[in-house]
Structures are given as structure tokens and as C-alpha cells.
Amino acid sequence: MEISALTRSVVKHNHAVISPDGYINSRVPGWENCTVNVIINEQMGANLCQTLVTLNWNSLIGGTTKASQLFVYVICGRCRAAVGGRSEMLTTGQFVYIPIGKDYTFDKPEPGTQLLTFHKVYEKLDGYDVPPVLFGDAASVEGPTYLGDPALRLQVLLPDTLSFDMAVNIFTYDPGGHLPFVETHIMEHGLIYLQGQGVYMLDKDWYPIKKGDSIWMAPYCQQWFTAMGKEPAVYLYYKNVNRFPTTI
Ligand code: UGY
Ligand code: MN
Secondary structure (H helix, E strand, C coil), X not given: CCCXXXXXXXXXXXXXXXXXXXXCCEEECCEEEEEXXXXXXXXXXXXXXXXXXXXXXXXXXXXXXXXXXXXXXXXXXXXXEEECCEEEEEECCEEEEXXXXXXXXXXXXXXXXXXXXXXXXXXCCCCCCCCCCEEEEHHHCXXXXXXXXXXXXXXXXXXXCCCCCEEEEEEEECCCCXXXXXXXXXCCEEXXXXXXXXXXXXXXXXXXXXXXXXXXXXXXXXXXXXXXXXXXXXXXXXXXXXXXXXXC
């Protein structure tokens, strides 16, 4: 039997590892008949929110984006997404970007469908339009090697234009693949593992990580990862980008 006083989850001032064993469900107004786990939010010190939503046959997720844009990715299963006058059935690996000020609904799910959401307050840039609604599919996004290492592949899911102030990418590491150096950077991350396992170094602490786990990394949290096991390790991650770096 598992010892119930143990968990792999940790919450520190500049990073967190959230494993599913500690989930407690939230009720979110407008998101009906579903299970919501709020994994990262500003109460932690983060500047993003990340949730995991598990759907039943009768789930209905509805709302209107306000100051925050919303990115929704189907981790498994299928459901219908209606945003900005367009309605699509989304299946595993498909996603929709919902800019500020848009109504959205997600319904008609296969029971057990899981949606990952990233939320960020949108910072408009003078001279650039607010991005449009965007439907996409990770399966049709190329994954070039990362910094010349064939063991690492990076898929960039959102357009690389200054209209966007967030990036969402999928990072794939073959077993034994690792970040080429310890990253030390201003950008913040939220992420969830879609597959595989490995060891993450966060601010000089070392954590075993596997499919289903999530991580928050504050700006300047030092980070490095190596994949272990028999299959590639894959994570979906958020990063804030493209805006002036200081208020000074
Ligand atoms: O985009 C990134 O900063 C990425 N290389 N970081 C990470 O995977 N921890
Ligand atoms: Mn990074």
C-alpha cells in the first residue's frame, strides 16, 4: 500500500511540481459537470494559470475571455469547441487559442476527455492586432531538432509574431536526451508531461517526473531536464514572450 503521508509534489517560492496524487477538485462557475484541478495560479506567485479539466458525458464548459487569453489543448479524448463563430470537434493533440473578449463553449465530450488550459493576462502591443481565434493540431506542426541535437525536438504551436505574448510548445526528448545547458532566464513556464519520464533540476533541486505531472518555473528558476526510460519524454509548455522586459 502507498504511504499516504508521502507525495512527489512540492511547492516552493520559485517552482512547483504538482503530481496528480495531491489533486483536490475546484468548482468553476460556468464550467459545469466536470472535474477541474487548478494546478498553477497567481496564489503560488505565478503570472499564469494552468488547469486540467476532466469531462463527463454531460460536461458544458462555457464562458467569455476577459483580460486573459486562453489556450485549450486536448490531452486525451474528444469534444466540440465553439469559439468565434466556428465550431470544431477536437481530438487528442488538437487545440484552440481564444483571444480576449471571445465567447467559448466546449461540449459533446467523450467521457474521460482531458483538457489542459493556460491563461495569461494579454498585454497588447501598439501597432499589432490582438491575435485571432486559432484552431490547430500538434500532429501537423513540424518538430525540428532543438539546438542541433537530434535527441531533442521542439514544436511551436502558436504563430511566431509579436501579436502573441505567450508561446505554447511541445518538447520531445528521446531517452537520454537532455537540455544542452542549465537555463537561467526571465521567462516563466507552466508545463504538463504528456508522455515518458525523467529527472528535472529546478533551482538546484532534483525531481523524478513522469507523465501526468506538472511543473511551474518562476522567472529565473534555473532548469535542466534529462529523459529516462524506454520511450521519449514529452511535455507541453507555456512561456511568456515578446514584450518589453522591464518597467524601469
Ligand atoms: O523554451 C524554453 O525556455 C525551454 N527550453 N525550457 C524548458 O524546456 N525548460
Ligand atoms: Mn526554459
